Amino acid sequence: MDHINAIYQAVLEGDAAAAKEGVQAALKQNLPAKQIMQEGLIAAMGEVGRLYEEGELFVPEMLIAARAMQAGLEPLKPLLAESGMKSTGLIVIGTIKGDLHDIGKNLVGMMLEGAGFEVIDLGTDVTPEKFIKSVRERKPQIVAMSALLTTTMANMGNTIKALKEAGLRDQVKVMIGGAPVTQEYANQIGADGFSPDASSAARLAKTLVEA
Amino acid sequence: MTETKKMTSRERVLATIAHREPDALPVDMGATPSSGISAIAYYNLKKYLGMPGPTRVYDIVQQVAQPDDAALDHFGIDVVDIGRTFNDRPEDWYDFKLPQGMTVQFPAWFHPRQLDDNGWDVLDKEGTRIAYMPYGASFFDQTCFPYLDGYPADFKELPYWMGKVHWSGLVHSPWDHASEPDFWQQLRQRAIALRQSTDRALVVVAGCNLFEWGTFLRRMDNFLMDLASDQTSVERLLDALMEQHLQTLEKVCEAVGDVADILRFGDDLGTDQGPFMAPKTYQKLFKPRHTQLTEYVHKHSQMKTFLHSCGSIYKLMPDLIEAGYDVINPVQITSKNMEPEKLKQEFGKDITFWGGGADTRHILNRATPEQVKDHVRRNIEILSPGGGFVFNTVHNILGDVPPQNIVAMFEAIDEYR
Numbered sequence: 001m002d003h004i005n006a007i008y009q010a011v012l013e014g015d016a017a018a019a020k021e022g023v024q025a026a027l028k029q030n031l032p033a034k035q036i037m038q039e040g041l042i043a044a045m046g047e048v049g050r051l052y053e054e055g056e057l058f059v060p061e062m063l064i065a066a067r068a069m070q071a072g073l074e075p076l077k078p079l080l081a082e083s084g085m086k087s088t089g090l091i092v093i094g095t096i097k098g099d100l101h102d103i104g105k106n107l108v109g110m111m112l113e114g115a116g117f118e119v120i121d122l123g124t125d126v127t128p129e130k131f132i133k134s135v136r137e138r139k140p141q142i143v144a145m146s147a148l149l150t151t152t153m154a155n156m157g158n159t160i161k162a163l164k165e166a167g168l169r170d171q172v173k174v175m176i177g178g179a180p181v182t183q184e185y186a187n188q189i190g191a192d193g194f195s196p197d198a199s200s201a202a203r204l205a206k207t208l209v210e211a
Numbered sequence: 212m213t214e215t216k217k218m219t220s221r222e223r224v225l226a227t228i229a230h231r232e233p234d235a236l237p238v239d240m241g242a243t244p245s246s247g248i249s250a251i252a253y254y255n256l257k258k259y260l261g262m263p264g265p266t267r268v269y270d271i272v273q274q275v276a277q278p279d280d281a282a283l284d285h286f287g288i289d290v291v292d293i294g295r296t297f298n299d300r301p302e303d304w305y306d307f308k309l310p311q312g313m314t315v316q317f318p319a320w321f322h323p324r325q326l327d328d329n330g331w332d333v334l335d336k337e338g339t340r341i342a343y344m345p346y347g348a349s350f351f352d353q354t355c356f357p358y359l360d361g362y363p364a365d366f367k368e369l370p371y372w373m374g375k376v377h378w379s380g381l382v383h384s385p386w387d388h389a390s391e392p393d394f395w396q397q398l399r400q401r402a403i404a405l406r407q408s409t410d411r412a413l414v415v416v417a418g419c420n421l422f423e424w425g426t427f428l429r430r431m432d433n434f435l436m437d438l439a440s441d442q443t444s445v446e447r448l449l450d451a452l453m454e455q456h457l458q459t460l461e462k463v464c465e466a467v468g469d470v471a472d473i474l475r476f477g478d479d480l481g482t483d484q485g486p487f488m489a490p491k492t493y494q495k496l497f498k499p500r501h502t503q504l505t506e507y508v509h510k511h512s513q514m515k516t517f518l519h520s521c522g523s524i525y526k527l528m529p530d531l532i533e534a535g536y537d538v539i540n541p542v543q544i545t546s547k548n549m550e551p552e553k554l555k556q557e558f559g560k561d562i563t564f565w566g567g568g569a570d571t572r573h574i575l576n577r578a579t580p581e582q583v584k585d586h587v588r589r590n591i592e593i594l595s596p597g598g599g600f601v602f603n604t605v606h607n608i609l610g611d612v613p614p615q616n617i618v619a620m621f622e623a624i625d626e627y628r
Contacts, residue, residue: 014439055526058489059482060439063432098347103432125345150576151349151611179483180572197484 003029007040007072012047014064019072033079037116041069041076045114049199059107062198066110073113087118089141089209092134094122096155101148104178107198108144115202128155128162135168141209144201147178156181157189173208177201220289224412225472227598228515228537228563235628236595238602239565241278242290242414243475244270244383245519245541246566246603248278251349251610252617254313257282259614266315267304269294270383272342274350275607276315277384283411286621287628290412290601293471294384296401310346311610320387335380342377349610353377356430362444366451373455376427383416395466402470414517415471417463419456419504420478421449421497422487438488438496445496453500460507468512473538476504481522484547490526498534505535517565521606523547525554532561541606542567544590551593559599567594568602569620575604576611580619587623595627 003026010018019041026036048065051057091112095105102124109119120138122130131143143163147153156176163169175193176186186194193208195201218226218234226233241247248256253276254266262281269277277295278288298304304316310329323331329346332354342351357372373379385401388394405413425434425448437445463474478501480486486493505516517538518531525548531539542564544551551567567590569575574586594600602624608617
């Protein structure tokens with residue numbers, strides 16, 4: 001029984017129960033947690049992201065795949081910590097002040113986890129001060145901000161300004177996303193990157209930590 | 212434009228929907244809750260132009276203004292919402308100072324609570340918190356998701372639970388009067404009076420959303436997952452919603468079907484990058500039901516069917532046309548595959564574009580007045596040949612749009628009428 005492939009397929013098809021069972025079966029067979037994570041879960045989410053970006057899969061399929069991935073991750077998490085497997089990086093994510101939209105942000109968070117990142121989700125309506133506090137306390141590699149409204153986007157620029165004033169700007173990469181956000185706006189406010197959807201956000205995050 | 216005889220506004224709108232080039236560019240601002248102007252932008256515009264009179268916030272959720280008759284005349288608007296005939300007495304409104312500083316008017320029935328965090332919320336009659344606006348925001352977010360934890364065994368209480376969703380609990384006119392015993396007679400009488408007092412085209416806003424009601428009841432992420440993993444429950448819900456919607460349509464057609472020109476349906480189907488769902492999912496779950504709704508209206512009234520659907524819906528356009536929609540709005544031209552040239556070329560003969568006139572994401576709010584004019588001229592020249600186009604901004608004009616840019620937009624529009 002190729003457990004890794006079963007896990008991969010379960011995630012691709014969005015079958016949370018099968019993903020979890022597959023991981024448990026693989027662990028029983030003494031397959032290394034790291035291998036299960038990388039070749040089962042992360043590889044599957046990479047394929048899900050690719051299919052989404054190519055227009056083959058849509059948000060519903062991406063969401064159930066991410067849900068299946070999280071179900072598979074559950075029995076793995078304690079073992080990953082034990083095995084000393086380092087996460088791809090630590091990311092703090094939030095929807096900016098004045099904005100309560102979170103589905104997109106949540107999907108980005110799930111795709112980032114699917115790419116092996118550890119994600120701290122600050123929620124919505126996040127002030128620049130709250131982002132700063134989290135950067136000071138948790139020392140992430142990346143701060144990721146989401147905005148859905150033209151009228152509250154300015155708080156992205158305000159957060160970057162606040163990071164500069166706090167002397168923290170050099171310590172993190174900043175990436176932004178959300179429907180009204182563009183590469184042009186990212187350039188304008190001095191963000192390190194922009195992505196138009198959750199899948200490319202995960203790819204962007206990987207290049208930012210490798211830089 | 213090519214007609215030799217000048218048309219009335221109503222004739223102009225109906226001609227373009229029939230894909231005949233009208234005598235002049237038909238224009239909407241304010242005839243639906245998603246083709247108008249926010250209270251803040253409207254207040255600033257009136258101040259800039261020295262126009263007197265209050266700013267009335269008729270759509271509480273989105274904080275959208277109801278343009279008054281003077282504004283409609285000033286800007287030459289060709290179409291209006293029947294709902295504006297309600298709340299027509301001074302005592303139906305009261306003054307309210309917005310956090311942004313300007314004083315506007317809210318409907319007398321609306322009483323938000325100010326909170327310690329300087330946000331506002333709204334409780335319904337039973338004390339359920341149904342809406343919240345954080346400090347610094349400019350509209351109310353939904354807070355109660357009635358089917359968050361799962362679907363009920365039956366849908367006998369569906370209307371009750373729909374009332375807990377702020378889109379219903381804080382609904383705009385005429386529906387804020389829907390519980391009055393003589394509502395339907397009132398609706399008919401007021402519509403007829405409006406018909407007799409204006410030569411503008413008339414819209415009745417009827418909602419009847421399907422996908423969106425699924426997202427309102429289950430919360431968007433859960434309902435999207437249901438589309439992929441629990442279609443049985445989705446179909447049960449949709450059937451229950453259809454029962455409600457067909458009852459509504461029966462009464463709407465009876466009351467105003469021979470008076471109103473357009474019935475507006477709503478169902479946001481697009482994200483910025485593509486449809487929320489695969490076309491085959493739309494075809495299976497929603498298209499047959501949307502078809503039933505449009506067929507009912509076409510069979511039982513004179514009204515044209517208008518679908519409001521935000522986002523990148525290019526991949527769904529052939530199906531939406533087949534489903535019987537005569538008009539599509541807001542034509543979100545900044546979304547993927549929604550370039551106006553592409554839409555006009557592929558679908559221009561089969562559906563009327565009500566929107567797409569001005570990008571509200573980067574241009575109307577951030578560009579110079581001259582850039583706005585160039586942009587608007589370009590979109591008009593792409594979308595208007597052969598009819599099938601009513602000028603409207605891409606969705607509501609929000610508070611970050613400077614009044615000079617709105618004026619510039621209308622100066623460009625005037626070159627085409």
